[in-house]
Amino acid sequence: MIKRLFFKLFFFLSLTIIINAFSINLDPPSVHLKLRPGDVNSGYLVLENTGKKDSDFRVYVSDWKYLPDGSKEFLEAGSTKYSCASWLKIEKKSFSLLPEKEEKIKYSISVPHGVSGGYYCVVFFESMYGINQDNVSLLGRIGTIFYVDIIGTEKKEAVINDMKILSQTPLDDKKQQLDISFFVENKGNVRLTPYGNLVFVDKNNKVVKKENIYGINTLPGDSIEKVYTVNLPKGTYDAFLTLDCGDENIISEKVHITDDQKGYRRKSEIKQRINIDKLTVLQSQKRQVKVFTRISNIGTHKEEIDVALNIYRGKRLIERIPMARNVILPPNSQKLFKGIGNRKLSPNNNYKTELNIETDDEIIIGEIDLEIK
Numbered sequence: 001m002i003k004r005l006f007f008k009l010f011f012f013l014s015l016t017i018i019i020n021a022f023s024i025n026l027d028p029p030s031v032h033l034k035l036r037p038g039d040v041n042s043g044y045l046v047l048e049n050t051g052k053k054d055s056d057f058r059v060y061v062s063d064w065k066y067l068p069d070g071s072k073e074f075l076e077a078g079s080t081k082y083s084c085a086s087w088l089k090i091e092k093k094s095f096s097l098l099p100e101k102e103e104k105i106k107y108s109i110s111v112p113h114g115v116s117g118g119y120y121c122v123v124f125f126e127s128m129y130g131i132n133q134d135n136v137s138l139l140g141r142i143g144t145i146f147y148v149d150i151i152g153t154e155k156k157e158a159v160i161n162d163m164k165i166l167s168q169t170p171l172d173d174k175k176q177q178l179d180i181s182f183f184v185e186n187k188g189n190v191r192l193t194p195y196g197n198l199v200f201v202d203k204n205n206k207v208v209k210k211e212n213i214y215g216i217n218t219l220p221g222d223s224i225e226k227v228y229t230v231n232l233p234k235g236t237y238d239a240f241l242t243l244d245c246g247d248e249n250i251i252s253e254k255v256h257i258t259d260d261q262k263g264y265r266r267k268s269e270i271k272q273r274i275n276i277d278k279l280t281v282l283q284s285q286k287r288q289v290k291v292f293t294r295i296s297n298i299g300t301h302k303e304e305i306d307v308a309l310n311i312y313r314g315k316r317l318i319e320r321i322p323m324a325r326n327v328i329l330p331p332n333s334q335k336l337f338k339g340i341g342n343r344k345l346s347p348n349n350n351y352k353t354e355l356n357i358e359t360d361d362e363i364i365i366g367e368i369d370l371e372i373k
Contacts, residue, residue, distance in 0.1 A: 013303070026125065030145040037113045037150065045144050047125055048102040055127045056096050059105065060233070061085045062122050064145070068224060070217045072145075074122065082220060084119035084148050087111060102338055109148065116153030117189030117220065121146050128152035147268075149190055157188040158218070158245045160253040166227065166320070167310065167356065176234050179310070179317050181227045182241060182253065186218035193217050194251070196243035199227060203236050213243065227317050273299030276366045277334060281353045289341040291321060293355055293366075296334035303329045306358040307337050313351050319343045 025048040033041055043261040049055050063075040063083045077085035091106035109124065126141035170176050186192050198211040211228055218224055237257040244250055278294040292311045307324040310317055323339040345351060358360035 024055070024125070024127075026142045027146060028144060030147065032147045032149075033109070033113045034149050034151050035109075036117055036152070037111050038107060039088050039111045041111075042106060042108040043141075044104045044106055045123065046102055046104050047097065049097040049099055052099050054096060054098055056094070057103075058126045059090050059092055060096050060124055060126070061090065061264045062124060062143075064120065065236065066124050066217045066219055066222060066224070070215050070224075074124075077081050077121065080120075082117065082119050083121055084109070084146060085121040087119070087148075088121060088123070088146065090123065099235055109146070111148070111150070116150050117155065118150070118191050119148045120191065120219070121222060147191065154247075155188040155189045156190060156192060156245050156247050156249045157186075158192055158243070158249070158251055159185050159187060160241060160243065160251055161223070162183055163241060163253045163255050165255060165257060166317070168356065170234070171231065174233055175231055177229060177231050178257065179227060179229050180239060180255065181225060181320070183223050183225050184216050184218060184243065185223040186220050188245075189220050190321055191219055194243040194245045196241070198230075199242070200230070200232060200237045201240065208232065208237070213241070216243070225320075227320065229317055264305075273297060273301075274303060274305065274329070274359060276355065276357070279366045283345075285339065286371060287344045288345075289319070289321065289345065289353065290338070290339045291323065291340075291353070291355070292336065293323070294334055294336050295329070295357060297329040297331055300331050302331060303359050305329060306356075307340060308356050309341075310354040310356060311343075311345075311351055312339065312354065313349060318345075318351075 027046045027048075035041055047057065050170060061077050063080045063085055064072045065075065065080055067073050077083065087109050089108045089110070094104055095297055097103055120143050122143045124141045126144040161183040163180070166179040166181050168176060168178055180198070184194055194216045195214045198213055199207055200209040202208050209230060211230060211260065213228075216224060216226060239255045239257060240252065241254070242250065242252045275296045275298055276293060277296050278292070280292045282290045284290050284339070289309070289311055293307070295305070295307065297303050305324065305327055307327070309321040309323060311319045311321070319341050320343045322337045323337045327335070329335060352367060
């Protein structure tokens, strides 16, 4: 029996897949429609075989959603709240294509009554392009993303939540590095891709730095965290975040930064009630980070703590692993915390891990270097 193996090959910014002798073009890579309930819209997707072999294609519709890093995860048709997969009819479910030939595939989309907001799906063209030495068939696919907005019902609304300084690190006597995080929550009913800027203003109202903000992709209900690392001269600042969500919907938030930022000081600079008794950072078989730490409260009062591990490559924060939030540590007690990252780290690289324990009035920091082999 021939085994089947998928290689996930999704190219939506480009129109072409090229794998050895397997080469295809798809036009268009995306379809954006504004329709009313009851409307029927049709068009064509054009697939061209620019390779040297005949190819057999299977056509099907799937759903998708955004992952935290802005990439897409593809799901079974009809599995998301904002799926329009059932609205879409494809003229052909399968066909063969000779080299240097193209096929026009008609689609028709029928909008039901009683719907509002935005709806989304993807049409995939899948083909087997070879069999390897283990008798495993190799499949490639390319797709067209569909975006459908229902005219007159679009609600573009978002909020910025939990904007804060994750860490404030002295670089030398004059400079500091800040890691600033915030969440963007899509509270509307259509896809939003907010963009804008993060502006740092000193105590004299002078703009000292401006960062462009982009790459925030959200579907309705999504809450996406973004982290930005900036270097600034030591001093007192206000950081202003402004994002444009479209249709003149502007959202903003502010955080104040001081030289002695509350809690964001090194372990040796604060009078501690919380101890890091043990900190172990390991590499899993999938090159993800696993962390274990035992934390004790040596004070005379209970402490409410948040625990997270930051992972840096050079000076850039590449992942934050939450381990605990609003956990109560009684006096003279200890507790074990653990976590695992979602990101696969690149081999043959050195990383710095930084454990952050946040109390009401301070942050304790422990550091370990990590080498991924």
